[in-house]
Structure formats: C-alpha cells, structure tokens
Amino acid sequence: MVSSSRRRGANSVSSFCRVLVPTVAVGFLLSAAGVEGAQDVTKGSDEDLPHFPGRIRSPNRGEPKDPDRTIPLTITNKCDSTIWPGIATQAGKGPGTGGFELTQGKSKDLWVSWDWQGRVWGRTNCTVNGDSCSCKTGDCFGLLDCEASGSTPATLAEFTLAGGLHGKQTFYDLSLVDGYNLPMGVNFIPSKNTTFIPPNLTNCACIATPSWIYASSQTGTYYTNSSYPVPLETRVSSDNARSWCPWKYLAFPPTKPGDGIYPYPDDDIQRPEFSPCNSACAAYGTDEDCCVGKYHDPDVCKPSAYSKRAKIICPDAYSFAYDDQKSTFIIPNGGGWEVIMCPKGRSTNILRQLGDEMNELAQSGTLSDATQKKLKDVSYIVSEKSLGNHVLPIELMMASTALATALWLLV
Template identity: 60%
Template sequence: MSRNSEPPHSRMGSSSGRGFHHLALALLLSSQIQCALSVIFPSTHSSYKFDYLRRSPRLDPINGEAKRTLSKRENPIPLIVTNNCGDTLWPGVATQDGEGPESSGFELASGETRNMTVGPTWAGRVWGRTNCTVSNETATCVTGDCFGLLECEYSGAVPVTLAEFNLAGGDTRRQTFYDISLVDGYNLPLGIVYHPAANTSNIPPNFVNAACIATPGYLMAPNRTGIAYTNSSFPMPYEDSQTNSGISNWCPWDLQAFIPDKPGDGIYPYPDDNVERPVFDPCKSACAASNSAADCCTGDYNDPNVCKRSEYSESAKVVCPDAYSFAYDDQTSTFIIPSGGGWEVVFCPAGRSTNILATYGTQLSALASGGVVTEEMRKLAMNVSYIESVPGSSAPPGHRVSGLALVVTIVVTGLLSL
C-alpha cells in the first residue's frame, strides 16, 4: 500500500488511441456495474426483514405504537472513519437507503480520523481503497476502485473488506443490523467500534466491537482474550489460533488478486506453500472470482439448504469468525442491537480477529429480542473463564452454532427463500 497521488498518465493522442481508450473504459465500467448489481446489502437480504424486537408498547414512548417514521437528519448519527494502517487510504462510502454522509470518498492519511454524520435511517457500506492515483475528482485505485472517481457513487470494485450497516432495521425500524463482510473478498484489516448513546450505554463493548484481521504483521500474540476496543472489565473474545507467520496463507492460491510468480520457470513450479506471499495480499471471494450461481448463491442455488460454503468461505471463517463469508452466513455474522449511538470504522485495528458471536450468541439473541442488557448478561461479559471455555475458530466453521445462530436458523429459514 504505497502512497501515490501523482497525476495519471496522459491520454493517447491519436483517434485510434482514443477509440481504444474509450472501449477499455466501457468494458471496465460494464464489469464494475455487474459487481455493483450483484452486491448484497444487509437490509436487502431476506433475514434483515425479520424483526427480532418484540412488539411491545413499553418500547415506544410515542402513543404506544410499534412503528414510527424518522424524519430526515433527525438526530444525526456519527460515522467515524479511522486509518491505523501505515499508508494513506482512500475510504469509500456507498449509501443504499437514508441520508448518507457529506462525502462518499476521500483521502485519509495514516493515523488520521474523519468525523462525519449520517441520517438515523441510513443503510450502506464503508470500505478502504488502496494505492490510488488521484487527480482532482478522479482516483484510480488498485483495490476498492469506484469507477475511477474520488467520490464513490456505487460500491467499490472487488476484492474489498466491507463494513455494512442498516441503522433502522426490522419491522419496527428500531434495531441496527451490522456486519463485517468478506463476501466481496478481503483487502484490509477492518474493525467496527460502537459509540453508545444514552439508551445503549449499558451494552458491554465486548458484545459489539467486531474485528477481522487477516493480514500478517497486525496480529497481537495468540490469546483468547484482550482489551483492544474494550476494557479490562469486559475482555474481548478473540480467535486464538492464527499467527503473523501463518496467516499469510489463508487465501486459496488461485483467489489471490495478484498471484506471485513461482520459481521453476513455470515448468516444475514449487508447491504453493513454498512461495512467499506479499504482506499486502488481497483475496477474491469465490463468488467474485467465478461469478457462478453455486458460489454466489443465485439461481438454483438461491437457497440456504442448497448453497454451501466454498473453500474460500471456510478459510475466511477460520481467520475472521465474526465476518460474513458468503451469502447465507447470516447466522454467525450478523450483529443486531437497539438503534442509537454512533459508529467508527477502523482500518488496521489493534488486537486480533474477534470471536464474539460464537461466544455470546445466546446473550446477543436475548438483547436483539428484548432490547435490554440484564445483570446476568453483564456478569457473563466480565467472566474470563467463560470466554476461555468457548471453543475458538480452530473448530470447523460448520460445527460452531451459537445461540444467535439457532434463533436465526429456526425463525428465519422460511424467509430466506422469499
């Protein structure tokens, strides 16, 4: 991820050169439009239509009604973007619904933070663009590119790590749904940090602050717990099997965005595991690479009972247990909390990948359905022995079913086929 803000190369001068350039640009736009059309936003996925919050008059202070419509920019919600990586990034923001932030694409130097706001009904995604060549309103980036524009109008080109939000989800529009998504691939470590509001200040930080770190050099030493983006009272549950030396090989060889050359002149190449991979090694998802119905869960495979995890999804779930790894990964990847408070997207966060949903799935299910953190939940959130008793991501992903997964599976399965 090197900094590069030099003006782009000059255009070809001849008419034939211009014609070739226009054709190439048209093909690029066509390919990116297909990626944009295939994007699965959380609020459009069927499971996001289900409302976990019980319809109760006590939950609505206005005339005891279960629903209300929020006006535009009523109580603006903080959306903060922080770059903890060693190089400049160019974050992009795509808005699916509601009022988006004042900027949808900007430069963010290493160590800098950008403070923005969105409307309380906003739904969209945030990602990081890398190695961009910027000139005025254009920005051509190695990963996460937005049709060559600095301000993004659509989602970024794959592969890209995503932070996805629906701030007014469910039937009552009183819940926030969010996730870290690797459905479009992986390019940067990413964390989501919750900034509580008055009505959500009692939610333990180790219930909500998820992280996905699958790049060598960014992992702290293996440990089941830590205090990054939380505090010593509420230890964060971590994935504890990966190391900085071993995590570089998690991406299936053929899915690397930039496959390194193998020794042996291509005649008798060494096995994949003998080829050193670069630290910055973006990984395409199986869907992004093949665009097949089986990998993208479309067509005849648009069914959770038919569409299964790919090798990519299995690997992604091991290194980032809380991340969304394929289209029907809602059960072990979706966070649902009462609406309110602000959000911070952190690129290259400290610590390790979190393992929150496998550890506190039952408690998060109760929070989603009841909207209240009980004293029993808080005590369990402070219990290191309990966290250490829950298996980490070393267990096969298909064998880890949390309490939240059970609730989503039992209640939402019928909705997924709608």
C-alpha cells in the first residue's frame, strides 16, 4: 500500500479429475485474489488500495448509519504529549471527523463503514485556535478537522477494509513513503464472527524514535500475547535510531556550530528526540525520487538512501513506491482496528519472518492447525528466512490461475 504526496479428449477424463481440476482452479483464483493488493500497489494502479494524490475530498460527516456493517476504529495516544490525529477518507463512510485533539494516554473510539478506505496519521506540536490548528508535522491546511490528507513528513496507517475478490479481504500497512514523524502501530481487534488469526501475524509497529525503542530482542509480546510472540527487528539501537535519517532529509536539522567550523553534514551533531524525517520524494519531489514519469516502473525506480535506512529500522513499513519487500498485510475482512501513536518496543519484522504463513492466510482465509502451532514456536519464528519468504508475486499467482483455468476448460 503506497502513499505519496505526488503522486502501485473430454470423454477420457475421469470424474475424479472433473472434481479436482475446478477445485485447483478455484484455489489458484483465490490465491491470486489474496495477493493482488500486495503486487498491484507496487505498480501504483490498484483501485483496492488507498492512494492520496494531493488534496482529497472532505470526509463523510456523521457515523455510518448501518450498525450491523460498521467497523470499530480506535486511536490511542501513548506519546508523552498531546497528539492531534488526522483521518482521511478516500472511499466508504468515514468516522464523521477528519481530526481532533487526543491527550496523552487517552483513546478515542470511532466507527467507519465496512468498505472504508482511508488513512490515519498523527499531527504534532500543534497550536489550536477554534477550528484552526497549525502543526509542525502532519498539518492539514491549518484545520483541526482535516478536509485533506496531511503534509509531510508523517507516518501513516492505511486501510482498505473491503478489497480483493468480492471485497472479502482487508489490506493495510504502515507507510513511510510520506516520511516519518512518530512511532506507530496497528493492532487487529477480532470480532466474534471473524476467522481466528494469531496476533503475531497482524499486529505491526514501526518505531524509529530513540526513547521508544526497547533493548534488542528477537521476539516480543508487547503487541501480542505470551502464546504468540511477534518477530522483531534486532539490529537497531537507540543511537542508531537517533541518526538513521540521512542529514539532507531531516525536516528540522539541528543548528550547526557558529564558530565558522562546519563539520560534515552527517556527523556526530546531537539530534533531538523529536527528529522528523522527510522521504526522498517529500524532500525533493523529483520524478526519480517519487517513481513517476519515466521512473514509474519497478525496474527503473530504485530505493533512495532514505528508503534503504527506513527499511532497516522499520522492516514491515513501506519505504518507497516500489518497495520490493512486500509491505502490505492481507487478511480476511471483519473485525476492527486500533492505531497506536507512539507504541514502545521494537519495530516488527512479520512479513519477512512469517511470510509463508501470511501467504497461507491470504490464499485460504484461514490457517491450518500445523501453522497455528508453528506460530507459537519461538525457535521457528526467529529462524532465518529467505528473502523469498514474502507474499507471493501476483505474476506467479496469475500464471497458476491461467494454467488451472485452461485445464478446467479442457475438461
């Protein structure tokens, strides 16, 4: 899920084959549908996924009217100060507000329609005067109740609640394509009528702020529970987090010494805890950085220094428009969502470490008993996985679908 301010012989056939072939065909069709969002977003053309090309329409006012088809959306502030969440709606019925004030330690429960498509972000260091709200990051044209997507840099949580085949899948992601301003997590809230999904497949986080990073660990339970530990990024220290953003992309670089001696830009100058980082596209807006024009091709547009570092510190987040390590989560739809501003812990590494399990869930809509058992096994969770252990490419799925369909037609 990508967001950018600029802008992913009949008679001889046995009766057994007549049953088997259509079953295989349907299976492959579901497989293709299950991953179509993850690949199409790389092409920047998937209508299922939320893209916000500049200013978007005002959010629908008033909560969704059908109580049987509404989805809970909770926003929680675990930052050490007040945050002003922003909400942008691209499709479906939004929560009836585009933004509000949320004090430290508080949550706000909202409702969106079952087919909602939109994004959530946090605004920081805001000055509020009535309906006006001027923010240091994430500002939306000076309004408290946003009528458009926010300015960069901003960490994003993006959702398409009714995507895929017949709208039966939910696509969501954390995105750094518009830059980074604060840590963010997304937690799935299961409902009574949803498929059981272990929380270490759904609950993701991006933490790139030093004071919020815990000591290195391969797994953790602070986003899940003791039965299903979540795989974590292990290489980043607090010092790394303080300096991960390339100097030229800093939204507010610290002041240099005033004695006429200017050290090399990316040096040991102490950076503040709050150090928002622009993406390459947000900083310079070139076709190359934004993957547009002649660079609108995954074989041509390559990750910038920002994107490479962002992917290290937040493996499960989108880092640029053609993020080749798939960064979209795909699960059966239903249930609700909590977006957490400033979770403490470490960034998750779910899509690399548990990619096969995510594929199984996307393809079949459920998990086998054997898979659920593996998701409790710490040794398996932390074992080295290949780069291929990601959501399968749509080309492979579609090729399989075509083969299965051809066999069915022959039958």
